[in-house]
Amino acid sequence: MSGALVAGVDSSTQSCKVVIRDARSGALVRQGRAAHPEGTEVHPERWWAALQEAIERAGGLDGVAAMSVAGQQHGMVCLDESGDVVRPALLWNDTRSAGAARDLVDELGGPARWAEAVGSVPVAAFTVAKLRWLAEHEPDNARSTTRVCLPHDWLTWRLAGASGEITTDRGDASGTGYWSPAAGAYRTDLLELALGATPELPRVLAPAEQAGTLAPALGEGTVRLAPGTGDNMAAALGVGARPGDVVVSIGTSGTAFAVADTPSSDPSGAVAGFADATGRFLPLVCTLNAARVLDAAARLLRVTREELDELALQGPPGAGGLVLVPYLEGERTPNLPEATGSLRGLTLATATPAHLARAAVEGMLCGLADALDALGLEPRRVLLIGGGARSEAVRRIAPTVFGYPVLVPEPGEYVADGAARQAAWLLAGGPEPPEWAAGEPVHYEGPPTPGLRERYAEAAATASATAQV
Numbered sequence: 001m002s003g004a005l006v007a008g009v010d011s012s013t014q015s016c017k018v019v020i021r022d023a024r025s026g027a028l029v030r031q032g033r034a035a036h037p038e039g040t041e042v043h044p045e046r047w048w049a050a051l052q053e054a055i056e057r058a059g060g061l062d063g064v065a066a067m068s069v070a071g072q073q074h075g076m077v078c079l080d081e082s083g084d085v086v087r088p089a090l091l092w093n094d095t096r097s098a099g100a101a102r103d104l105v106d107e108l109g110g111p112a113r114w115a116e117a118v119g120s121v122p123v124a125a126f127t128v129a130k131l132r133w134l135a136e137h138e139p140d141n142a143r144s145t146t147r148v149c150l151p152h153d154w155l156t157w158r159l160a161g162a163s164g165e166i167t168t169d170r171g172d173a174s175g176t177g178y179w180s181p182a183a184g185a186y187r188t189d190l191l192e193l194a195l196g197a198t199p200e201l202p203r204v205l206a207p208a209e210q211a212g213t214l215a216p217a218l219g220e221g222t223v224r225l226a227p228g229t230g231d232n233m234a235a236a237l238g239v240g241a242r243p244g245d246v247v248v249s250i251g252t253s254g255t256a257f258a259v260a261d262t263p264s265s266d267p268s269g270a271v272a273g274f275a276d277a278t279g280r281f282l283p284l285v286c287t288l289n290a291a292r293v294l295d296a297a298a299r300l301l302r303v304t305r306e307e308l309d310e311l312a313l314q315g316p317p318g319a320g321g322l323v324l325v326p327y328l329e330g331e332r333t334p335n336l337p338e339a340t341g342s343l344r345g346l347t348l349a350t351a352t353p354a355h356l357a358r359a360a361v362e363g364m365l366c367g368l369a370d371a372l373d374a375l376g377l378e379p380r381r382v383l384l385i386g387g388g389a390r391s392e393a394v395r396r397i398a399p400t401v402f403g404y405p406v407l408v409p410e411p412g413e414y415v416a417d418g419a420a421r422q423a424a425w426l427l428a429g430g431p432e433p434p435e436w437a438a439g440e441p442v443h444y445e446g447p448p449t450p451g452l453r454e455r456y457a458e459a460a461a462t463a464s465a466t467a468q469v
């Protein structure tokens with residue numbers, strides 16, 4: 001296997017990234033990326049085009065012996081009898097299925113029944129809710145749907161030549177709402193409840209089981225395809241998360257998750273009881289508003305990301321009482337799909353760019369601090385990753401909001417790296433993924449900001465009450 005390369009793909013909300021690494025050492029050899037279109041409804045062919053572009057920018061697949069695709073979780077990809085896409089995919093952050101999720105929860109007898117059945121209580125994000133929306137609003141499309149899969153399943157199938165069976169893995173399957181991590185089995189009764197039919201589902205592969213081989217037209221020689229997984233599961237692998245670690249990822253979504261040896265089920269719905277990509281479990285809390293809150297604040301202030309960082313670090317801790325509740329796309333945790341963002345505590349003194357920048361960073365981090373707390377763990381390490389973790393203001397302010405020191409691994413593509421490690425695991429075999437050397441993360445700490453979390457809780461409660469009126 002000496003000298004073999006592996007390719008890892010991160011097909012996430014805003015872009016597709018490809019890393020090519022040495023299978024044995026994990027050393028980065030080359031990489032590329034391409035943008036995804038805006039919006040919460042995307043035709044899967046656009047992901048395919050971005051993947052081709054990202055592979056090309058990464059210098060192609062020469063020398064690659066195995067490849068793996070990690071993808072944004074939950075997206076609904078419906079295929080008809082001929083294998084064609086029935087309609088553009090509804091993404092995890094598309095909230096039109098919020099009412100469908102509420103109905104499904106009621107129909108099964110309440111949140112506790114769902115938590116018991118599949119480890120999670122469905123909200124708009126879950127595939128099961130999107131399928132109910134489809135059945136109600138597009139019955140013709142629902143009838144044409146003979147197979148349902150997820151973004152990473154579909155891309156892996158396309159890489160294999162779009163013929164034969166579609167496969168998935170435990171991690172991504174656990175975000176559908178019709179696969180039970182505890183039982184390791186589909187709950188087709190819940191799929192039937194949602195859609196009124198039971199289309200064919202992908203076969204759930206074991207962690208290092210081969211999904212197929214790359215279609216000959218797409219590369220030279222035999223390139224083995226690993227199972228792939230959801231982006232958060234891949235990030236856990238990429239960052240080398242161990243029991244006791246909590247990973248906070250600031251991408252389009254904000255997530256806080258931990259590797260666990262046993263399945264979890266939270267009837268409050270805050271913690272999703274996912275599976276991971278190694279045969280373990282991945283309790284996870286997800287918010288809808290993370291890095292894009294910073295993008296929005298920079299736009300509002302007409303500054304660059306770097307200038308936003310400078311402003312936020314000039315602003316006083318607590319932003320003089322100015323609180324930004326960042327529900328810019330509604331919110332998922334807490335489950336407020338119709339909520340909007342709000343600013344509280346605006347006075348002549350706090351009406352400055354520095355206060356607003358600080359409030360944006362703090363508000364976004366307060367949402368993630370609540371997510372971290374909801375996991376109910378006393379973390380040994382808190383690791384900060386994702387595009388938003390490239391912000392110096394985020395890194396320095398995070399410990400003052402979380403109440404924990406944070407470790408920031410060297411900026412990188414941890415989702416794509418995790419997929420690459422999965423591909424290396426397929427080549428190496430064995431019960432655990434191969435160990436790859438990791439750089440030393442940078443340690444950030446700072447005193448908790450007095451009163452900040454309390455002020456945020458009050459402002460968020462007001463925003464929540466307004467959204468529910």
Ligand SMILES: Nc1ncnc2c1ncn2[C@@H]1O[C@H](COP(=O)(O)OP(=O)(O)O)[C@@H](O)[C@H]1O
Binds near residue numbers: 014305386391392
């Ligand atoms: N230096 C930075 N400061 C703040 N935000 C950043 C920085 N670099 C990238 N981002 C933000 O990170 C986000 C993309 O993060 P990423 O983890 O790649 O998202 P996703 O995986 O959801 O596509 C974008 O919204 C981008 O603006």
Ligand SMILES: O=C(CO)[C@@H](O)[C@H](O)COP(=O)(O)O
Binds near residue numbers: 013253284
């Ligand atoms: O829905 C979830 C987790 O349950 C999101 O975390 C998606 O998996 C999208 O991730 P990013 O594109 O933000 O990385």
